[in-house]
Amino acid sequence: MTAAFATHSIRLTFRFHVGDYYKEADLALPATSSIGELLGEVMDLLSVPSLTKTWKVTTVGGRAIDMTTPLHQTGLQEASILILRPEEPTPAPVIRDAAEALAHDAAEAHLGQLPTWWSIAGMAGLIVLACAFLPPVGAVAAATFACLLLALWRSHAAYTCLFLLGCTVSGWLAVGPTLDDVPLATAASISCLVTGTVALHLTQRSTPRITATALTLVALTIPAALGFFLPGPGTQDSPGIAAAALTLATLVILLATAPGLSTRLAGLKVPQLPTAGQDLAVSDSTQPDVDDRARRAGCIYDGICLGMAAVGSAAVFLLALTGTADPGSPLATLVGTAHAGTGFAFALIVALTGAVILHAGRQGRAYASIALMCLAMACCLALCLLAALTWSSTSDPGFGTWAMALIAFAILAAIISLPLWARFIPQWEPTTIVWCERLEALAIAACLPLSAHLAGIFLLIRGLG
DSSP states (O other): OOHHHHTTEEEEEEEEEETTEEEEEEEEEETTSBHHHHHHHHHHHHTOOOOSSOEEEEETTOOBOOTTSBGGGTTOOTTEEEEEEEOOOOOOOOOOOHHHHHHHHHHTOOOTTHHHHHHHHHHHHHHHHHTTTSOHHHHHHHHHHHHHHHHHHSOOHHHHHHHHHHHHHHHHHHHOOOGGGHHHHHHHHHHHHHHHHHHHHHTTOOOHHHHHHHHHHHHHHHHHHHHTTSOOSSSSOOHHHHHHHHHHHHHHHHHHHHHHHHHHHHTOOOOOOOOTTSOGGGGGOOOTTHHHHHHHHHHHHHHHHHHHHHHHHHHHHHHTTTTOSOTTSTTHHHHOSTTTTHHHHHHHHHHHHHHHHHHHTTOOOHHHHHHHHHHHHHHHHHHHHHHHHHHHTOSSOOHHHHHHHHHHHHHHHHHHTHHHHGGGSOOOOHHHHHHHHHHHHHHHHHHHHHHHHHHTHHHHHHHHO
16 A cells, blocks of 8 residues: 555646646545546636547656556656646558658659749840840840739739839939939939839739838938938048948938837837826727737838848948049049048948847847848958958058958957857846847947048038038
């Protein structure tokens, strides 16, 4: 006779797990009774939903317990835990030979997107062939129109994105710009991109994510066009650097305001708390379609991050060429010579890298996090490029050149060894998140004056005096 039977009772913990239902209770039960005899009363006590299937009783370790055996004969000890869940049939093992295994593995491959990729290859061939009969703008416009027809016939994100890309390139080629015509060509590209976005909305072939990406490209390209009218950091004009700096200044502002902007555009409202003397019913009002609006806000935020990653990556690589061109070369009129503004460009990219990494590290959405991390990777590579170009074009490296090279090597060592130490980074605590937000705000604040200097705004202000 066991000790449990000697006391005539045994204390057990019943844990019921049925779908979303999960509840447990500690009960003192007669040692001579079986689980099957007690199950009905225990279920009534815990309001367990009724089932058409039989119950399966196991210990925490998975040992099955017979429901008809008295408790003192089951080997259960005092304070044992029982798991009760519906009994599911165990699927029988499928035995295959070598040929059947190969066929089964091949059947799991998803090849439904092959026709789409064939059509995209056909678009590229159409552009190449049409260039023999039409000017480049006509060839791209023909392929763009074909993408629109395919998007109308079969709604697919690839056709939609290619159509918007074709609209942008067609506007640029329509002007056929020289360096002096870049602002006009940019304006034409923006106009065509906006027109294409409106056309997709009218035909209901766009999505909030694609629309947000297109509008973000427009919002970041407008400052780039305006930047070509600014002098840049040196005494010689470098409009390309000014355009990149003004674009990055707009990007950091958009980075800080993107979460709030996306929720406002989606129509999400923050729950209100009643103030002193206000009716308590104010906090009871809810939006009936809050789930749809939240999903739309997330897609809008994803699109904003994708647009920032695309334009920001191009801007930081252009900024990495600051002052590195040879005198008299065609690139000299775009990025400047004699290392003018190189240190400020390096500092701006460092600050932008910190702001983007701190912002991306707190993201919970896959699209947004991947897009911002890609932008951070582009910033790190741009830092290495700027340090390499500065070092290679200097016969006697000074302190600034050495500092840029050492910082670039430190960043490279950190990102190359990331798989080794990333798993040791703990989950961020709320206080850590607050400090990251403060550091991000400092990095964003540092980006703005650096961008203004590289754009030549301070030079213009001094000229007014």
